[in-house]
Every structure is written in C-alpha cells, then in structure tokens.
Amino acid sequence: MIAVDRNERQSAKLLVVGADGGMRHLPRDALASLFDPGDLVIANDAATLPACLKGVHCANGEPIEVRLAAWVSAGDPTRFVAVAFGAGDHRTRTEDRLPPPPLSSGDRLAFGALEAVVERPLDPPCLFRLRFLGDRATVLAGLARHGAPIQYAHVPEPLALWDVWTRIAADPIAFEPPSAGFALDWRTLVIWRRRGVGFATLTHAAGISSTGSPALDAKLPFDEPFRIPERTATAIARAKWNGGRIVAIGTTVVRALESAATADGGVSAGGEIARGRIGGGTPLRVVDAILTGVHQPGESHFELLRAFAPDELIERMAAALEERCYRRHEFGDSVLVERAHAAEFA
Amino acid sequence: MPTDTDLKQLRVAVTGGTSGLGLALVRRLVARGARVAFVARTARAVELIAKETGAYGIVGDVGRKDDIYPIALQVTGNLGGLDALVNNASSLGPTPLAPLADTECEELEQALAVNLMGPFRLAKALFGALAASARDGRGAVVINISSDAAVNAYSGWGAYSASKAALRSLTAIWAEEAKAEGVAFLSLDPSDMDTPLHALAIPDADPASLKRPEDAAAEIVGALIAALPNSDARPLAARA
Numbered sequence: 001m002i003a004v005d006r007n008e009r010q011s012a013k014l015l016v017v018g019a020d021g022g023m024r025h026l027p028r029d030a031l032a033s034l035f036d037p038g039d040l041v042i043a044n045d046a047a048t049l050p051a052c053l054k055g056v057h058c059a060n061g062e063p064i065e066v067r068l069a070a071w072v073s074a075g076d077p078t079r080f081v082a083v084a085f086g087a088g089d090h091r092t093r094t095e096d097r098l099p100p101p102p103l104s105s106g107d108r109l110a111f112g113a114l115e116a117v118v119e120r121p122l123d124p125p126c127l128f129r130l131r132f133l134g135d136r137a138t139v140l141a142g143l144a145r146h147g148a149p150i151q152y153a154h155v156p157e158p159l160a161l162w163d164v165w166t167r168i169a170a171d172p173i174a175f176e177p178p179s180a181g182f183a184l185d186w187r188t189l190v191i192w193r194r195r196g197v198g199f200a201t202l203t204h205a206a207g208i209s210s211t212g213s214p215a216l217d218a219k220l221p222f223d224e225p226f227r228i229p230e231r232t233a234t235a236i237a238r239a240k241w242n243g244g245r246i247v248a249i250g251t252t253v254v255r256a257l258e259s260a261a262t263a264d265g266g267v268s269a270g271g272e273i274a275r276g277r278i279g280g281g282t283p284l285r286v287v288d289a290i291l292t293g294v295h296q297p298g299e300s301h302f303e304l305l306r307a308f309a310p311d312e313l314i315e316r317m318a319a320a321l322e323e324r325c326y327r328r329h330e331f332g333d334s335v336l337v338e339r340a341h342a343a344e345f346a
Numbered sequence: 347m348p349t350d351t352d353l354k355q356l357r358v359a360v361t362g363g364t365s366g367l368g369l370a371l372v373r374r375l376v377a378r379g380a381r382v383a384f385v386a387r388t389a390r391a392v393e394l395i396a397k398e399t400g401a402y403g404i405v406g407d408v409g410r411k412d413d414i415y416p417i418a419l420q421v422t423g424n425l426g427g428l429d430a431l432v433n434n435a436s437s438l439g440p441t442p443l444a445p446l447a448d449t450e451c452e453e454l455e456q457a458l459a460v461n462l463m464g465p466f467r468l469a470k471a472l473f474g475a476l477a478a479s480a481r482d483g484r485g486a487v488v489i490n491i492s493s494d495a496a497v498n499a500y501s502g503w504g505a506y507s508a509s510k511a512a513l514r515s516l517t518a519i520w521a522e523e524a525k526a527e528g529v530a531f532l533s534l535d536p537s538d539m540d541t542p543l544h545a546l547a548i549p550d551a552d553p554a555s556l557k558r559p560e561d562a563a564a565e566i567v568g569a570l571i572a573a574l575p576n577s578d579a580r581p582l583a584a585r586a
Contacts, residue, residue, distance in 0.1 A: 045478050077423060136424060141420060161418075
C-alpha cells in the first residue's frame with residue numbers, strides 16, 4: 001500500500017470539536033471509544049471506480065486523459081459525464097495541465113481496447129458526455145484493465161484500486177474514495193457493537209473533488225445519486241427516538257441524509273439524488289456530528305462544516321489544525337465536528 | 347431435470363469457473379436462477395462458458411495480487427453486490443506431483459499464491475460487499491474449497507497439501523471473526539472428483555471410482571443455501 005499504509009493509519013490524529021466549542025487532540029484510534037451507547041454511526045460503503053483513463057483521440061491521435069465525474073444514469077457503467085485533460089500526468093497539478101484536444105459530438109476515443117464516443121460537449125468545453133462501446137460486462141472489464149483510480153499530485157506513486165477502497169467498500173459507484181471512511185476498520189466496528197454504538201451504511205456516489213478548472217470547480221459537487229437502505233432509515237428513526245446522536249462518516253453521508261430528511265427528523269429510504277451544497281446557514285435536520293478529513297477553507301468539504309458550527313469556531317478549528325500540523329488530503333488525519341449547541345454561541 | 351429458479355435473488359461469484367467443479371457450480375447455480383460471475387485465466391474459455399451459461403465471465407488470475415481488485419470490481423459491478431463467494435480455483439503445485447525435496451521453491455510459492463493468498467485477498471476485497479449483503483438481511487457466505495490433503499499427509503502432495511491446510515486454518519479464523527458481521531465462512535472438501543485437476547495429479551485413476559463434479563456441485567450449492575438466513579435447507583448429508 002502507498003498512502004494509507006499501516007503505520008500511517010495507526011499514527012493518524014483526530015481533532016474533536018465538541019458541541020460546547022471545546023477541542024481535544026486525540027489519536028484517531030480513540031474513535032472506537034468516542035460515542036455513547038445508542039448513538040448511530042453511518043458510513044458510505046461505496047467502492048471507488050478506476051475512473052481515470054489514458055488514451056488517444058482517434059481522429060487526430062492526440063493523447064487524452066479522461067476522468068469519469070458523474071453518472072448519466074446511476075449504476076449504468078456505459079455512460080458518464082467526464083472531464084478531459086491533455087498530455088501529462090497526475091504529478092502535474094490539475095490547474096497546470098495542458099488542455100485536451102477539442103471534442104465534438106461523435107468523436108471516438110480509445111483507451112486500450114476500451115472505446116468510447118463523445119455524446120456531446122458540455123460547458124466548459126473540457127466537460128462532456130461520454131458513452132463506452134459495449135455492454136456492461138465489456139465496459140467493466142475495460143475499466144478494470146485500462147482504468148486507474150483518480151490520482152493526486154500530492155501522492156507521487158501511482159495509486160491502485162486497493163489504495164482507494166475503504167475497508168467497507170461494496171458497490172463500485174464512487175468516482176473518488178469516500179475518504180473519511182479510511183478511518184474505519186472492522187476492529188473499530190466490533191468495539192462499537194460491544195459498546196452499544198450502532199453502525200449502518202448508505203451508498204453515495206462520491207464525485208470528483210476538483211478539476212483544475214475554476215469554472216468547473218465552482219459547480220462542484222455535481223449531483224450525486226445515493227441509496228439509503230430501509231434498515232438504515234429504520235435505525236436512524238430508532239436512534240433519534242431514543243435520543244441517540246447520528247454521526248456521519250464523511251461529507252457524502254451528510255449530503256445524502258440531509259437530502260433524504262423528512263419533516264419528523266428521520267430519512268426516507270430508497271434511491272435519490274443529492275443536489276446543491278451544504279454550508280453555513282444550511283439547517284441540519286438529521287446529522288449531529290461529522291467525521292471528515294482535513295480540508296482547506298473554500299473547499300466544499302470544509303465549507304460544509306459551517307453547517308455544524310459557527311464561523312468563529314470553524315476558524316479556531318482551522319488554526320488548531322494548522323498549528324498541530326494535521327495532515328491534509330484524502331489519506332491524512334481526521335476531524336470530528338459535533339453540531340454546536342445554539343445556546344453556547346448565542 | 348426440471349430447471350429450478352429458486353435462487354434468483356442470489357448473487358454468487360465462483361473462481362476457477364471454466365472447468366471441473368467450478369464449471370459444474372456455475373452451470374448448476376445458473377440453472378437454479380442465481381446471478382453468477384465466474385473467474386478464470388484463459389480469455390477464450392471464459393468467453394465460451396459465459397456464452398454457454400449466460401453468467402458473467404471475468405478474465406483474471408487469483409494468484410496475482412494485481413488482478414484481485416479488478417476482479418472484485420467486475421464481480422460487484424456486474425452483480426450489483428455479492429451474497430456468496432466460492433473460492434474454487436486451485437493449483438496442484440508441481441506436476442507431475444513431486445516429493446518436497448524435489449519441489450522448487452517457486453512451485454510451492456505458486457501453490458500458496460493460488461490456493462491461499464488468492465482466497466484471502468479476494469475475500470478481503472469483497473468483504474465490504476459481503477458484509478453489506480449481511481447488513482441488508484440477505485446473509486453472506488464464503489466457501490473455500492478444501493481437500494482431504496489439508497488434513498492427511500500424502501507423499502507427493504506437499505505443495506498442494508500445505509496450501510490447503512493453511513486455507514483450512516484461514517477459513518476457520520475468518521469464520522470466527524466474520525460471524526459478528528453476519529458473513530459465514532465454510533471449508534468444504536468435495537472429495538476426489540473426475541476433473542482435469544485430478545487427472546493432472548493421478549493420470550491413471552479410474553474415472554468410475556471418482557465423484558462426478560456435478561454431484562459435488564449439488565452438495566456445495568446445498569451447503570451454500572443452508573448457510574444463508576431464511577433457508578429451508580436440509581442437512582447436507584440428506585442431499586448427497
């Protein structure tokens with residue numbers, strides 16, 4: 001393993017931002033003992049697609065890199081919204097990559113034996129709809145063979161699928177890993193179960209985190225399909241009824257649960273689409289705390305935390321993370337933010 | 347034989363699915379209505395069996411680490427989840443069979459890669475999907491195909507025997523640890539069968555003295571169903 005090797009997992013840090021505004025610095029292992037009996041932890045069990053493909057534009061032979069970025073129809077691996085890049089690789093920051101060759105409807109692209117056609121360009125021009133040629137099995141075999149997980153400039157060695165699937169990864173529908181889930185392992189789930197802390201999952205197609213295009217990044221996150229199992233919805237209702245807290249592992253879980261929130265504070269089960277951003281001023285109806293990675297102000301993952309705590313506390317949190325050298329990025333340290341008691345900050 | 351369709355909700359992956367017991371399992375599971383993905387190394391054989399059975403064929407070598415996640419991706423992507431994994435693909439080690447003193451280190455490593463590391467890695471890669479199925483109330487089971495060579499010492503079978511003994515032990519530990527997640531792990535010995543693997547090991551064996559792979563497959567499917575919740579399965583002995 002590269003970025004999430006055993007030592008890094010074991011030495012990871014956790015900043016807990018309490019509902020009263022207090023902060024505690026803990027080893028991330030402490031996660032197993034943090035919650036109370038009756039609390040319910042909810043994680044995203046999406047596995048990650050090898051969403052990055054390198055190939056050529058068939059008409060002019062120019063190199064092209066395509067990153068699958070959103071589903072056209074949830075779970076149908078033959079059609080995607082994708083972002084195109086020109087020559088270069090992930091060691092160059094996406095912001096500095098060469099533009100892709102111009103794309104027009106009907107253009108053929110080849111990624112090894114896997115072929116695709118441009119259905120139509122979107123706005124901005126690096127964004128387009130793509131259709132792979134072949135049936136589901138052929139396309140999945142092609143992605144498995146010729147695709148790689150989306151790579152990061154801060155991780156120089158190439159990432160393989162085993163680096164980006166969380167321990168609980170099940171259905172391969174995410175475009176980038178639901179990375180807060182790297183904090184979970186089966187040992188922690190056993191301890192939670194023993195202590196009466198509940199665990200449930202939903203499946204949310206986590207999308208790409210950045211594209212390098214400011215115009216495009218302003219549109220992120222894209223609409224993302226998710227599915228909440230009946231049992232998870234029931235577990236949430238039961239936990240709420242008994243006064244337990246709902247702890248979301250990652251921003252995708254917050255998006256899904258708040259999108260599916262019902263008037264009584266529960267969630268509706270089934271498949272839906274999460275739309276729009278969550279941020280300061282967004283009322284939270286379901287989630288009481290979030291475990292997430294360390295992100296920078298301005299990033300949608302960071303801004304989402306403002307729904308949990310007032311700006312003043314979020315700024316203090318950011319300063320504490322900086323001061324204690326918490327590691328950013330998908331494979332770094334973690335932050336747990338509890339929804340602030342309004343009275344503490346009135 | 348009438349075609350049952352009582353397993354139509356079941357999503358099963360079988361490794362080594364293009365010959366012997368694996369092929370018999372794929373055929374039987376498909377005939378009973380299950381959604382099946384199988385894995386084998388040879389593209390042409392995979393294509394033929396996929397065409398014959400309608401199951402999803404996946405080209406891959408479970409003995410290679412780099413192939414494991416691509417296999418897992420195709421299994422869950424094609425089936426939309428996974429309820430049962432049958433680790434059937436096996437390597438004999440040196441052929442013709444050889445005493446340990448004549449066995450090359452690489453031959454033992456190859457047997458361990460296919461018979462031990464393969465099932466471990468694939469179960470690990472697919473454990474999230476299996477646990478998700480269990481959380482959903484569908485149950486989940488992993489069947490690791492064992493052998494009496496896992497417990498008995500037969501001259502000439504050293505590489506195979508050591509790898510199957512290790513697999514048997516691994517399965518027992520998995521079974522204990524995964525119980526809490528609702529995932530069952532079984533080690534099943536189908537006994538000596540009339541298969542290409544057996545012919546490779548003992549070329550002059552009398553086929554009439556060997557079990558038909560179809561019969562072994564029927565027993566294994568029975569055990570698989572019995573390991574899942576809400577099954578009305580009879581004891582394994584009753585169906586043999």
